[in-house]
Amino acid sequence: MVLASAASPPLTGNLVEDVRQLFVYPFMVNAFRAGTIVAVLAGVIGWFMVLRKQSFAGHTLAVVGFPGAAGATLLGISALYGYFAFCVAAAVGIALLPSARGRGFSEENAITGTIGVFFLACGFLFISLYKGFLEGVNSLLFGSFLGITNQQVVVLAVVAVVGLVAMALIGRPLLFASIDGDVAQARGVPVRALGVAFLILLGMAAAEASQITGSLLVFALLVMPAATAQRITTRPAYSLTLTVVIGLVVTWLGLAAAYYSPYPIGFWVTSFAFAAYVLSHLAGAALVRQRASMVGPSPGRPDLRAGVDR
């Protein structure tokens, strides 16, 4: 009940006082610790994921995490371990499966879609078997920042450190392999092994992000900051740093907004991340238009598609 009364305290309007107020309760301090750890790992791995155009793999891994979390709750252990077990297992599974070439593209979609839905249905079964937990399903699907224990923060931190060290080790060849797989392969970079390693790291990041945003909204921390940063700058080091910064700001703002309002954190984090993404698109479009007007209409480049549409 302490949590319930602390869920939406009034804003005083004094920024310093409001920020201090955020850290009064230990559960909020833990939420910020966890959010910070998750935002850094999800940002770094998400950046590579967007570069490698694997955003739906990340989404699938997170969806598979949902029955894991529900099953862990059913067994009476922390949902966090369920996320990790299922997300990483799913990553290994996807990596080991032979890519179904030759068959129709749309049949592959039907299979992927059906299996993803089946995992969601399994999560629902576990929740139904665990009586009196129907409320908890919303926090598994749409995120929650309440009740993160010290131990969970430590687990999140250890996994994040492992993930970041691994990324530091494989970062350069992975970047090479992501940008031009064929050339990298010719140069002797183990492209396939790197892909498998990255998928497993992605499973870890998806599990961590699920802890904050829930299984269904991991796009907010895995994809949107990276997509925003890559829209703003194309230089790898800058956009990677920018991704982490955007992820951190979005998470912190989301936590603060969720603390001071009755609305769920998943909504706030997706909204802030999406706002940043839309702004970067608008700014990019405006910049292009400005440059175009400064240079004038580019000569010698007839629009080939203009006549085709008609």
Next chain:
Amino acid sequence: MIPTLLAIQGGLAGMFDQPFMQNALVAGTCIAAASGLVGYFLVLRSQVFTADALSHVAFTGALAALAFGVDLRLGLFVATVGVGLFMGTLEPRGRADDVVVGSVFAWVLGLGALFLTIYTTTRSTGNGTAGVNVLFGSIFGLSRSQAWTAAAVAVGIVVVVCIVARPLLFSSIDVDVAAARGVPVRLIGFVFLGVVGACAAEATQAVGALLLLGLLAAPAGAAHRLTGRPVVAMVLASALAVGEMWAGLALSYWAPSIPPSFAILAVATGVFLGVLVVTQVRGREKAKSPVAQFEAARR
């Protein structure tokens, strides 16, 4: 074997006397038939993930309606049919970027979570399980009038698809030839996505927003695998969906701790995977047969 069968029969006794089961069967049968038929075309047109996108929209639409105090189904249908038609207008420009699509629909889902909180905290009639019911369906909770309305709309969907079936099939298999022959390809694609929207709203009432993709994709995928003949595959997809719906409902009635939407999806996934394995094995055997080896050698 016989004792188990008897036990199952005993467990299912009186199934058809229960009003909630009658409603579920009426609505479920019609919704499944419509979903199988629409799903056949979704798989054929490589638009399976349209249904995925619509599932996010269905959740948010239904919860928005509840938050504003109107009938859930109104929000559901307006949102799914509206977004379906909107996607129809985008169609010719090709597939949008995965990142853009994913981000937009993740945000839509976040908005749904907001409406859910507004509904559960402000509406005095609000109950905490509304979100779960929309996400995972509550086919046993349908009232008689809701069931018959859902059945009537499903029949309407089947009729519309049957009317446009021939040109839709033609334009799905070869857009350019169909357009050259004077088939209104764009109009048909537009109408079809509207129908997909309505079907998504229907399936939400049966298995929930998060699981509707399975009801659309699994029977249709199996039917595509089993036969290449369009009309047979259409009927088969519908029949499979209806059979899976019945099996799921009976399973859930027999073992009440299993929710119906899980049972339906489990049967549908099992059938689809079974069909995949069987056709794969049969395909391999055919390749090993002397005739096939002879033909391969001649090539």
